[in-house]
Amino acid sequence: MAFSEFRPLDEKSLIEYIKATPSLSSKIGGNFDDLKIKEVGDGNLNFVYIIVGTSGSFVIKQALPYIRCIGESWPMTKERAYFEALALKEHGGLCPEHVPEVYHFDRTMSLIGMRYLEPPHIILRKGLIAGIEYPFLAEHMSEYMAKTLFFTSLLYLSTTEHKRAVAEFCGNVELCRLTEQVIFSDPYKVSKYNRWTSPYLDRDAEAVREDNILKLEVAELKSKFCERAQALVHGDLHTGSVMVTCDSTQVIDPEFAFYGPMGFDIGAFIGNLILAFIAQDGHADQGNDRKIYKEWILKTTEDTWNLFHQKFTALWDAHKDGPGEAYLPAIYNNPELQKLIQEKYMKELFHDTLGFGAAKMIRRIVGVAHVEDFESIKEVSIRADCERRALDLAKTLLKKRREFVSISEVISAIKHVQS
Amino acid sequence: MAFSEFRPLDEKSLIEYIKATPSLSSKIGGNFDDLKIKEVGDGNLNFVYIIVGTSGSFVIKQALPYIRCIGESWPMTKERAYFEALALKEHGGLCPEHVPEVYHFDRTMSLIGMRYLEPPHIILRKGLIAGIEYPFLAEHMSEYMAKTLFFTSLLYLSTTEHKRAVAEFCGNVELCRLTEQVIFSDPYKVSKYNRWTSPYLDRDAEAVREDNILKLEVAELKSKFCERAQALVHGDLHTGSVMVTCDSTQVIDPEFAFYGPMGFDIGAFIGNLILAFIAQDGHADQGNDRKIYKEWILKTTEDTWNLFHQKFTALWDAHKDGPGEAYLPAIYNNPELQKLIQEKYMKELFHDTLGFGAAKMIRRIVGVAHVEDFESIKEVSIRADCERRALDLAKTLLKKRREFVSISEVISAIKHVQS
Structure with a gap:
């Protein structure tokens, strides 16, 4: 049975569909x-x-x-x-x-x-709220991001392959528009979809809407999101798009995928780890103060970037004589220059990552879609306090991102927002 | 008569074709x-x-x-x-x-x-070599660039229209690849297509190929060219793509058109004006020292950018409540912020313009396609001298472009390369 037109399946028609497929x-x-x-x-x-x-x-x-x-x-x-x-x-x-x-x-x-990701696979965000350590998470996520981003960029693809793929994913424009609205626009203006922990954060949400420098920086990120076809990004790589067990890490739900800036993916993941970190104070209780777990999240955040950096540049080195047309070996023909090129590229990517990561944090606090990390904190004043600290950190990361030289400086900044 | 497959026309079949059309x-x-x-x-x-x-x-x-x-x-x-x-x-x-x-x-x-651009229309480059002043050139070219670039950017288009158009022009990939090769690659490596005024510029051409910082900066421009879909650019806007009379200015030959960085067009035009300026010393003779004409070229260069800036920002102001989705009025909602946004945007565009303009100059001296401005200088040592001065200026503009704050500083730099 091939359905000639769209219809939503229910359990009954689903079985018919499977039988026919x-x-x-x-x-x-x-x-x-x-x-x-x-x-x-x-x-x-x-x-x-x-x-x-x-x-x-x-x-x-x-x-x-x-x-x-x-x-x-x-x-x-x-x-x-x-x-x-x-x-x-x-x-x-x-x-x-x-x-x-x-x-x-x-x-x-x-x-x-x-594939059905069978138990004990759970959504990573739920694992982070539950305080479960995933020893391979940084290793796996850095591997996923390094491979998917490197091999779909001009570091590996020819211009011909790249432009063909860019053109195809331009078709996913409606989902790109949704991202533009909920991440880069709504949090910075009055919108009926926005919400926040009121009245605690009323003044904070207003401050976001009145922060000229923040809005100036968000415009630059939005422009990169809309115009820069750097690689095939997942487009929604938060901790709710990852399923995990102790030793398995599976990335799902890339319906927002398009050719955009790499930092949008890396930032989404790291930004959501930072939210998970700050939310731990709301999950701490007499049985578990979450201190050790918070250290693990910080270590995982730091490792994710460092391992990504290591794996991505290793792929670059391994394929520098490959089909990629960004840096032809006949031009970038000495070790000193190759080092300069990589440092410049990775520095910009690091700052993009911080900017996009921060924008993702902000929208989860004052925009339409919130995160369970905070939503599950029952005591509303504690939740608001966590959210405010996350928001303040995100504003700093976004506005001052170019002043951060390494991920360890970011980790220090995160540690400073402890209550 | 509709031809069902491609065949090159000659004069005879051309008439048949016209009769049938x-x-x-x-x-x-x-x-x-x-x-x-x-x-x-x-x-x-x-x-x-x-x-x-x-x-x-x-x-x-x-x-x-x-x-x-x-x-x-x-x-x-x-x-x-x-x-x-x-x-x-x-x-x-x-x-x-x-x-x-x-x-x-x-x-x-x-x-x-x-349309046939009837006499006395001539190619602008030829007019510049002949020493003819075009009093409306800066006015007209700035108008053309402001309108074509503004209205095809996200300052005016919705994301939906923009992505549709970007996807379509991705099809022009072969011409983009040609540009990548002849502008961003070949001049910086050994290539059988490269040529220069030998032996005079042998060492200069070699120096371009050995300049790590220059190659680092060219990589950044190439990356913008390949990845940044900012507006529908002409793609080859040198002075040979413009036909002029005293009061008419017509832009032709946009076969390299695609969605790319605006500065690529503005830079192409300004870079070729600078080449025309430097070549004047090779066209001076006892009857005409070209001093006044050189002043006119400089004035036209300066006016082109200043008028472009004025017209482009005026279009932006006039359409700030229009369909463009880059800067929503509900977010960019105060004059101070609007000023900050425009200044940031125009500053980046200015630096892109200098970078791409310089890259266009360099490729005309050590790459495959040269310009008649220099080629028509019969005395080879004089030509080589002009070319070397143009090359040195271009290298400075490309590497130090972010240090230039205004076009008048660029004009000063151009004046300094006088023989």
């Missing part, structure tokens, strides 16, 4: 007798079904033509599923160890069939 | 009796025919699948005609007073029918 039914050995189906979409945008049979399992993700959590009043193209599938396949090809495999894609139905 | 034959009143046809393509890439009848005229430009001046050994997609026609129509719609009208476009034949 060999690439899916084969995953469960064609056995429909004791199939377990569970709708688990706790995100904002889609339906997600887990299908588990006796001999296999998979996940079905279907995009709806609006933002699920807000409803039909906020329409959103279901074509985003096409770009999500494309990015999963592209990034999965480059880094299969940290991207779930795509089994099936149906553009008409905006439907992706993919 | 109402939008062209109507331009000459359907009268083929005393038609004058002249092939005038003195450029590097195409055939150009002028068709003049008793009651009208037009030009036919046909792209061939290779670079004409080098021959079939350097293939080049004839699809460039599509992007040229698209850019002519787009820029013509925005600034009809300085862009010739397109009457007809045939994608299969890679053929554009357009």
